[in-house]
Structures are given as C-alpha cells and as structure tokens.
Amino acid sequence: MTTTLRLWDLPVRLVHWTFVLLLPALWWTGEEGDLDRHKTIGLVMIGLVAFRILWGLVGSATARFASFIRGPGAILAYLRGGPAGLGHNPVGGWSVAIMLLLLGGQAGFGLFAQDVDGLESGPLSYLVSYDAADSAREWHNLGFDLILIVIGLHIAAILFYRLVKRDNLVTPMITGKREVEGVVAQPKLAPAWLAIACALPAAGFAWWISKGAPLP
Ligand code: HEM
Numbered sequence: 001m002t003t004t005l006r007l008w009d010l011p012v013r014l015v016h017w018t019f020v021l022l023l024p025a026l027w028w029t030g031e032e033g034d035l036d037r038h039k040t041i042g043l044v045m046i047g048l049v050a051f052r053i054l055w056g057l058v059g060s061a062t063a064r065f066a067s068f069i070r071g072p073g074a075i076l077a078y079l080r081g082g083p084a085g086l087g088h089n090p091v092g093g094w095s096v097a098i099m100l101l102l103l104g105g106q107a108g109f110g111l112f113a114q115d116v117d118g119l120e121s122g123p124l125s126y127l128v129s130y131d132a133a134d135s136a137r138e139w140h141n142l143g144f145d146l147i148l149i150v151i152g153l154h155i156a157a158i159l160f161y162r163l164v165k166r167d168n169l170v171t172p173m174i175t176g177k178r179e180v181e182g183v184v185a186q187p188k189l190a191p192a193w194l195a196i197a198c199a200l201p202a203a204g205f206a207w208w209i210s211k212g213a214p215l216p
C-alpha cells in the first residue's frame with residue numbers, strides 16, 4: 001500500500017527552479033560586466049529569498065523552517081539510519097538554510113559593492129565608505145565561490161540519493177508529488193492567498209532596496 005502525497009507546494013518549486021535559472025544568469029552578467037542587467041536579476045533574487053523566508057515561517061508544512069531545521073539529536077539519529085521524515089531530512093534541512101543564507105548574503109554584499117574603478121555600484125553603496133564598498137565587492141566575489149561549492153555539494157547529495165539510496169528526489173521537486181509506503185497523512189498545504197500575501201511584501205522590499213532604501 002502506498003500513498004501519493006503533495007509534498008512540495010507550487011511556490012517552493014517555482015522559487016527553486018527560478019534560483020536554478022537565475023544563478024547562471026547572475027554569473028554570466030557579473031563576469032561580463034553587464035551590471036545593469038546583473039543588478040536587476042540580483043534584486044529579483046532578493047525578492048525570491050525574502051519570499052522563501054516568509055514562506056518558511058507561515059507556508060505549507062514541508063516548507064516551514066520549523067519542520068526541517070532540527071537539533072543535533074535528530075541529525076545524529078538520521079545519520080545512524082533513523083527516519084528521514086517527510087520533506088527535507090534533518091541534514092538536508094540545514095543545507096537548505098545554508099543555501100538561502102548564502103544567496104541572501106551574496107545579494108546583500110552586491111547591494112553595497114562598488115567595482116574597482118568606482119563606475120558601477122550596488123544601490124546601497126552610497127550609504128557606506130569607499131573602503132567598505134570595496135570590501136563588499138571582495139566578499140561578493142568570495143561569496144560566489146562559496147555558493148558554487150555548496151551547490152556542488154547539493155547536486156552531489158541528490159546524485160548520491162539517486163544512485164546509492166535509489167531515491168529520486170528530483171521528480172517530486174518538479175511535480176510536487178511523492179509516493180510513500182503505507183498510509184501517511186497529507187502534510188498541510190498553505191492556501192494560494194497566503195503565497196500572494198508573502199509575495200507582495202517580498203517584492204516591495206526588493207523594490208524599496210532598488211530605490212536606495214529611502215526612509216520617510
Ligand atoms: C543551481 C542552483 C540551485 C540552488 C540555489 C538550489 C537551492 C535549493 C534550495 C534552497 C532547496 C530547498 C527548497 C525549499 O525548501 O525551498 C533545494 C532543494 C532541492 N534541490 Fe536545489 N538548488 C539548485 C540546483 C539544483 C539542481 C540543478 C537540482 C537537480 C539536479 C536540484 C534539486 C533539488 C532537489 C531534488 C531538492 C529537494 C531536496 C529534498 O528532497 O530535500 N537543485 N535546492
């Protein structure tokens with residue numbers, strides 16, 4: 001007997017695959033010095049990360065940080081062969097938090113970064129000194145290398161589950177659905193209006209930053 005669950009809601013899947021599209025675009029535009037486009041895409045990234053954080057607080061059960069950020073006990077138990085639970089397992093949960101933190105941090109440094117000749121800068125660099133903006137640029141360069149490493153690990157972990165544990169994680173991230181053994185209760189899905197209620201402030205935040213974060 002198996003149950004087909006709706007594991008990942010549409011917002012989680014849309015945000016995930018948009019990350020996958022935007023990251024190469026950010027790399028390409030950043031390296032090529034196409035910075036107008038880079039900054040626009042970077043601000044979309046900020047909106048997405050902000051949305052995912054809000055969704056992690058109030059969204060569907062499997063999207064919530066409280067459901068997958070687990071303590072050392074749960075992590076050790078899982079590593080010793082204990083239950084993975086539905087959604088992100090206790091190890092994967094932390095990797096999700098780290099990826100979101102790195103993406104948010106990277107975009108955050110981009111906001112304050114100024115390139116070496118001072119011609120191109122993030123929308124908040126006017127708030128800090130030249131030296132601070134220069135350090136932000138250095139952190140922004142370093143941050144990207146860290147992101148590449150963590151995403152390399154992310155993809156390696158998914159391959160490991162596929163090839164060694166014979167567990168296909170990718171299809172559920174595309175369709176949202178996953179078949180599990182036994183009769184299992186459907187995790188609670190959040191309504192569409194709540195996704196819109198999270199998307200509006202996230203988009204507003206990115207827009208406000210793009211204007212230089214003016215205060216009234
Ligand atoms: C390139 C940049 C990528 C980034 C920034 C990224 C980031 C993330 C994040 C933040 C999550 C957590 C999803 C959530 O709860 O919101 C996640 C999960 C996941 N990602 Fe990625 N990802 C990337 C690439 C990929 C690729 C190329 C694949 C496919 C091979 C993939 C497959 C998955 C899967 C299957 C999960 C769910 C894992 C689980 O079942 O716990 N990701 N990813």
Ligand code: HEM
Nearest residue numbers: 026027030031039042043106107110111113115121122144
């Ligand atoms: C997760 C999001 C982001 C990623 C992955 C990313 C990645 C990159 C990369 C790879 C470069 C090229 C670095 C080099 O010269 O080697 C770059 C440069 C730059 N980025 Fe981003 N970026 C992101 C977000 C942002 C945002 C939100 C802004 C500002 C709105 C921004 C502003 C800049 C600026 C001003 C540069 C030029 C700095 C320099 O000359 O080195 N970035 N970025």
